[in-house]
Every structure is written in structure tokens, then in C-alpha cells.
Amino acid sequence: MSFTLQSVSVRHPSAASAARRTLTDITLSIAQGEQLALIGPSGAGKTSLLHTMACALRPERGTFTAFGDQPWALNSRQRHAMRARFFLAPQTPPMPPRQRVVTAVLAGRLPQWSVWQALKSLVKPIDPQAAFDALARFNLEDKLYARVDRLSGGERQRCGMARLLVSNAQAMLVDEPLSALDPTLARQTLAILQQEAAARKATLICSLHQVELARAHFPRIVGLRDGRIVFDERREKVTDEMIAALYRNAREDIAAAPQAAQPGFPSDIASPAAVLPRCF
Structure with a gap:
């Protein structure tokens, strides 16, 4: 298991x-x-x-x-x-805005690397080909050396998935x-x-x-x-x-419950409370 x-x-x-x-x-x-x-x-x-x-x-x-x-x-x-x-991929991938995409993707290798390898890759990516190949599967290979803050939300999300692919x-x-x-x-x-x-x-x-x-x-x-x-x-x-x-929705349950009609309201509308939940 x-x-x-x-x-x-x-x-x-x-x-x-x-x-x-x-x-x-x-x-x-x-x-x-x-x-x-x-x-x-x-x-x-x-x-x-x-x-x-x-x-x-x-x-x-x-x-x-x-x-x-x-x-x-x-x-x-x-x-x-x-x-x-494990690889836990959050909904919003944690990526420093000024970081290059290649570095952000290769962060998926951090659990396998020593501290020295991790620091070295910050200066010069250790395996840019692996990052390129992972990005290519999401049609993002042209973003390899782009800055993270230049990506759209969807591109950031797919970069997070590329990070998963380079992990083991x-x-x-x-x-x-x-x-x-x-x-x-x-x-x-x-x-x-x-x-x-x-x-x-x-x-x-x-x-x-x-x-x-x-x-x-x-x-x-x-x-x-x-x-x-x-x-x-x-x-x-x-x-x-x-x-x-x-x-x-719990509000729908309340709205659906039968209620006595109140004066001043049509018979098919029990009360304002029966209508208001539908407005939110």
C-alpha cells in the first residue's frame, strides 16, 4: 500500500x-x-x-x-x-517571481540533490535538458529561460506540473x-x-x-x-x-423546506427568506 x-x-x-x-x-x-x-x-x-x-x-x-x-x-x-x-503539487506553485522557469522546474530534483548541487543549480542549471523536455510535454519549451513573473496563471500551473515530471x-x-x-x-x-x-x-x-x-x-x-x-x-x-x-448547499436545503405563507406575499412565495438565498 x-x-x-x-x-x-x-x-x-x-x-x-x-x-x-x-x-x-x-x-x-x-x-x-x-x-x-x-x-x-x-x-x-x-x-x-x-x-x-x-x-x-x-x-x-x-x-x-x-x-x-x-x-x-x-x-x-x-x-x-x-x-x-512524495511530490505535493499545490494549486499555486511556490515560485519566486524573479526566478527563471528552468530553475523553478529543476526544483523538482531538490530532494535528490545535496546542498552543494542545489546551490550550483541556482547559478547554472545542472540539467536544463530535463527541464526543457518536461516543459515540452506541456507545450511550454519556449518558456525555458523566461522569468516566472512573466507567465500567465495557467503557464505557472503547468510549470508546476513540469516540476513534478522531473522528480522521481x-x-x-x-x-x-x-x-x-x-x-x-x-x-x-x-x-x-x-x-x-x-x-x-x-x-x-x-x-x-x-x-x-x-x-x-x-x-x-x-x-x-x-x-x-x-x-x-x-x-x-x-x-x-x-x-x-x-x-x-445548506442554503438550498433551507430554501427548499416548506414554510407557511405570510401576508403580503403571493402564495407561491412563502417568505422573503425563501427567496433571498437564491440571490447569493
């Missing part, structure tokens, strides 16, 4: 002890080489789950295992070595990689990630707001809401009704 979570609950370190947990009682097993999509409304806990699996957030309760070891039972050096087996990660944890891309680029980017994961037999866990792409391309889909798993199913078993329930 790549990851096993048993009754895992997580609270952000900066949150007050009385604050609601970000994740609650998460039980999930993910096999090596599996490709899985995380879906759910904003604030559902998708990013927190990815950060937990990348050992960036420590569970408050429960048992978390990655590649057969419990990361938080290891010492800091062993845990750092384990993190080199065995688990790709990707957070909203398509948010700044048009539909055609979104499908192309997703296909590249899935092809790369399959080629290196790596696990791919991808959070997506594009539910239609998740259902079309991922064999397994996990739905999250309010920090809990609502469903964990093969895609053919995920129905439109399940999706609608996952994304249903």
Missing part, C-alpha cells in the same frame, strides 16, 4: 483546540500505482488530506501509514527521507492542477499526469473541482464534505444523485 489511514483526524496546528477539525475519522487505503480523484465542495478537506499524506500535517488521532511505515513514529531525518518519495516521486499528490486552465489544456494536462504515473507505476491522487473530468478519467473517486468521507467508490458506481448530495 502507498497510504493507509485508519480513523485519522487532523486539526491545523494554528487552530484553537476548540476549533472544528479539518479532517474527522478518515479511513482510506490506497494501493501503489492507483489513480484516485478527490472531489467535494470548497472547504471539504481535500487539500488537508493531501497535506496529511505528504506528512505536512500530523494527525491528531488515528493511524497513518505511508509505504509501510508510520511517518510520525520515525525521527526527523528518516521522515525527511520518506518525504522525498513514487506518489504524486496534486491539488487542483486544472483550476487556471481552459477545457482543452485541462484534459491534456490530466492525460500527461496519468500517463506519467502509469509509466513509473506511481500513485496519483488528484483533487479536482471538475467533477466531469474526475468521473471520466479516474477509476476511483472519493467524495469529501465537512472533513469526512461521504463516499469512496469505483467511478461506475458514482451516480448523479450522489454528486448532487455531495455539493448541495
Whole structure:
């Protein structure tokens, strides 16, 4: 197994002890080489789950295992070595504005390099061909020596994916990689990630707001809401009704509830409260 979570609950370190947990009682097993999509409304806990699996957030309760070891039972050096087996790609890639794209992409090699190699690559990129080849897969090879602050949001996002390609990660944890891309680029980017994961037999866990792409391309889909798993199913078993329930807005539930008609309002409008939620 790549990851096993048993009754895992997580609270952000900066949150007050009385604050609601970000994740609650998460039980999930993910096999090596599996490709899985995380879906759910904003604030559902998708990013927190990815950060937990990348050992960036420590569970408050429960048992978390990655590649057969419990990361938080290891010492800091062993845990750092384990993190080199993951690649966590955030929605907004952390790239210094004045940095050249070639340097930003080659940062995917940092877990493999010594401090000396990392410093040397800042002055003169160690393997620009690897960066070029990775960028070329996203049709960005002409941006190799461009400055990061000259890129569009979509180009930055694809550079972050090129950074993933130059890594040797065995688990790709990707957070909203398509948010700044048009539909055609979104499908192309997703296909590249899935092809790369399959080629290196790596696990791919991808959070997506594009539910239609998740259902079309991922064999397994996990739905999250309010920090809990609502469903964990093969895609053919995920129905439109399940999706609608996952994304249903609490205001819609209130608006849909029957209410007594009030004087001064037509009989088909129960009250102002029944109408106002639809305006936001």
C-alpha cells in the first residue's frame, strides 16, 4: 500500500483546540500505482488530506501509514527521507517571481540533490535538458529561460506540473492542477499526469473541482464534505444523485423546506427568506 489511514483526524496546528477539525475519522487505503480523484465542495478537506499524506500535517488521532511505515513514529531525518518519495503539487506553485522557469522546474530534483548541487543549480542549471523536455510535454519549451513573473496563471500551473515530471516521486499528490486552465489544456494536462504515473507505476491522487473530468478519467473517486468521507467508490458506481448530495448547499436545503405563507406575499412565495438565498 502507498497510504493507509485508519480513523485519522487532523486539526491545523494554528487552530484553537476548540476549533472544528479539518479532517474527522478518515479511513482510506490506497494501493501503489492507483489513480484516485478527490472531489467535494470548497472547504471539504481535500487539500488537508493531501497535506496529511505528504506528512505536512500530523494527525491528531488515528493511524497513518505511508509505504509501510508510520511517518510520525520515525525521527526527523528518516521522515525527511520518506518525504522525498512524495511530490505535493499545490494549486499555486511556490515560485519566486524573479526566478527563471528552468530553475523553478529543476526544483523538482531538490530532494535528490545535496546542498552543494542545489546551490550550483541556482547559478547554472545542472540539467536544463530535463527541464526543457518536461516543459515540452506541456507545450511550454519556449518558456525555458523566461522569468516566472512573466507567465500567465495557467503557464505557472503547468510549470508546476513540469516540476513534478522531473522528480522521481513514487506518489504524486496534486491539488487542483486544472483550476487556471481552459477545457482543452485541462484534459491534456490530466492525460500527461496519468500517463506519467502509469509509466513509473506511481500513485496519483488528484483533487479536482471538475467533477466531469474526475468521473471520466479516474477509476476511483472519493467524495469529501465537512472533513469526512461521504463516499469512496469505483467511478461506475458514482451516480448523479450522489454528486448532487455531495455539493448541495445548506442554503438550498433551507430554501427548499416548506414554510407557511405570510401576508403580503403571493402564495407561491412563502417568505422573503425563501427567496433571498437564491440571490447569493
